[in-house]
Amino acid sequence: MPVSGLPPYDENNIFARILRGEIPCKKVYEDAFALAFLDIAPQAPTHVLVIPKGPYCSFADFSAFASDADIAGFMRAVGKIAKDLGLEAPGYRLLANMGEHSGQEVPHFHVHLFAGRPLGRMIPG
Numbered sequence: 001m002p003v004s005g006l007p008p009y010d011e012n013n014i015f016a017r018i019l020r021g022e023i024p025c026k027k028v029y030e031d032a033f034a035l036a037f038l039d040i041a042p043q044a045p046t047h048v049l050v051i052p053k054g055p056y057c058s059f060a061d062f063s064a065f066a067s068d069a070d071i072a073g074f075m076r077a078v079g080k081i082a083k084d085l086g087l088e089a090p091g092y093r094l095l096a097n098m099g100e101h102s103g104q105e106v107p108h109f110h111v112h113l114f115a116g117r118p119l120g121r122m123i124p125g
Helices: 014-019 059-065 068-085
Strands: 027-030 033-039 046-052 093-095 111-115
Touching: 014 033, 014 046, 027 068, 046 068, 059 068, 068 093, 068 111
Parallel strands: none
Antiparallel strands: 027 033, 033 046, 046 111, 093 111
């Protein structure tokens, strides 16, 4: 059941197609819970997208309907990716857009992992 006010999951969104192997990606990590790949239009020297394997259109959908194991597995995957890429010491930023006002472009829940340079303030003052 979709979260109130959100469209149902679109099985043909680009991330669903990447998960099915219909569209290639530059994979950096994959396990039972998540797939991580390089963004095709990076906004930082390191820009990785991390997507859950399940059909969730947004964070609201994921947090409401994913199993506890899927949520924990996804979050652990994000942490492992950052560690494996050597990003913990210099630091990194996680960003998840949710809905129209945030600028969410793909209707599949995903986390952006940015690193590789000082990122400045999150929202300019």
